Amino acid sequence: MIIDVSDTGKGISKQNIAKVFKPGFTTKKRGWGLGLSLSRRIIEQYHKGHLTVKYSEPGKGTTFRIVLKK
Ligand SMILES: Nc1ncnc2c1ncn2[C@@H]1O[C@H](COP(=O)(O)OP(=O)(O)OP(=O)(O)O)[C@@H](O)[C@H]1O
Numbered sequence: 001m002i003i004d005v006s007d008t009g010k011g012i013s014k015q016n017i018a019k020v021f022k023p024g025f026t027t028k029k030r031g032w033g034l035g036l037s038l039s040r041r042i043i044e045q046y047h048k049g050h051l052t053v054k055y056s057e058p059g060k061g062t063t064f065r066i067v068l069k070k
């Protein structure tokens with residue numbers, strides 16, 4: 001099963017795509033940098049699935065992909 005979640009937000013720069021799942025990485029003034037690392041942990045460890053950035057372009061938006069086994 002594949003779930004793609006897209007937004008039309010500010011996007012993620014190429015260099016940051018590799019970092020967004022790292023615990024503590026944030027570009028927000030008051031961010032904890034926990035949302036995506038926790039999401040990936042739950043999807044990978046609990047559901048044996050995958051969470052990745054499928055597409056992102058600064059100024060255009062982002063698509064995250066969740067892959068789960070049947
Ligand atoms: N949908 C998105 N569009 C653009 N950038 C994003 C998106 N989701 C995450 N990011 C980038 O990835 C970083 C890490 O996201 P994450 O959710 O792990 O932490 P956070 O949102 O900064 O803080 P927290 O979720 O802990 O409050 C964000 O600070 C932002 O730079």
Ligand SMILES: [Mg+2]
Nearest residue numbers: 033034035036
């Ligand atoms: Mg977050």
